Amino acid sequence: MIKLSHINAIARIELANPPVNALNPALLSALNQALKDAEADASVRAICLVGRPGMFSAGLDVPALLALERPALKQAWSDFFAIMEGLSRSAKPSVAAITGHSPAGGAVIALFCDYRVMAEGNFKIGLNEVQVGLAVPPPIVFALKRLLGAHRAERLMVAGTMLESSAALSVGLVDELAAIDAVEARAMAWLEAHLQLPPIALHATRLNARSDLAILFDGDRDAALESMLDGWFGAETQTVMRALVARLKAKA
Numbered sequence: 001m002i003k004l005s006h007i008n009a010i011a012r013i014e015l016a017n018p019p020v021n022a023l024n025p026a027l028l029s030a031l032n033q034a035l036k037d038a039e040a041d042a043s044v045r046a047i048c049l050v051g052r053p054g055m056f057s058a059g060l061d062v063p064a065l066l067a068l069e070r071p072a073l074k075q076a077w078s079d080f081f082a083i084m085e086g087l088s089r090s091a092k093p094s095v096a097a098i099t100g101h102s103p104a105g106g107a108v109i110a111l112f113c114d115y116r117v118m119a120e121g122n123f124k125i126g127l128n129e130v131q132v133g134l135a136v137p138p139p140i141v142f143a144l145k146r147l148l149g150a151h152r153a154e155r156l157m158v159a160g161t162m163l164e165s166s167a168a169l170s171v172g173l174v175d176e177l178a179a180i181d182a183v184e185a186r187a188m189a190w191l192e193a194h195l196q197l198p199p200i201a202l203h204a205t206r207l208n209a210r211s212d213l214a215i216l217f218d219g220d221r222d223a224a225l226e227s228m229l230d231g232w233f234g235a236e237t238q239t240v241m242r243a244l245v246a247r248l249k250a251k252a
Helices: 025-040 064-068 070-089 107-112 136-150 150-159 165-171 180-194 199-209 211-219 220-234 234-252
Strands: 004-009 010-015 046-050 094-098 101-102 115-119 124-125 177-178
Touching: 004 025, 010 025, 010 180, 025 064, 025 070, 046 199, 064 101, 064 234, 070 107, 070 136, 070 211, 094 101, 094 180, 101 107, 107 136, 107 150, 107 220, 115 165, 115 180, 124 165, 136 150, 136 211, 165 177, 177 199, 199 211
Parallel strands: 010 046, 046 094, 094 115, 101 124, 115 177
Antiparallel strands: 004 010
């Protein structure tokens, strides 16, 4: 599910769940653990998240998650929230090398990184949760508003808009575009430049600057998860998601 390697002081974490890096429970758990390990490893000073050519991540694996009973689904959501929290609280700079499409959960992972390099061309990114019957959770709402401003973030989230890479750059959803085969190199270059800075000052300043993200996860996690589960098992969400799965099976 995850391929790990170290390049100098950078932990390279590759999502490896073909064909589309769908975020199923196993991948969410593996990514959560990989981020924890990178944070605990003193030899690691930065983190680069990488996808597959053409697809960073297709987001949550809806067919797999629909098959879960409430306790197992709660664990999957807990791992997803832990990924967001880990990136928010980390003292180590992180970059998402967005090597293609990045809807929903893929966009969320990138959103909580420090910097986003996306493949130029006909690739799309965005929070399209509403279109599949899911409400966007408060921490994700805050993170997008923090990045884009309240009005623009609201318009994009409420409509579930997906943006092509050039539009994503123009609104600030991503920070840089590169040819698809150069995305990872540009992401690594951004990290390497930051690793030239005095590390104590860098880390302390990052933690101070990102404290508004970290504080999002200080509340009652269990209550937040239970609220999300209530929404997931609600009639509207179940109807919309099951119709989506049926359309995907028909296409296949």
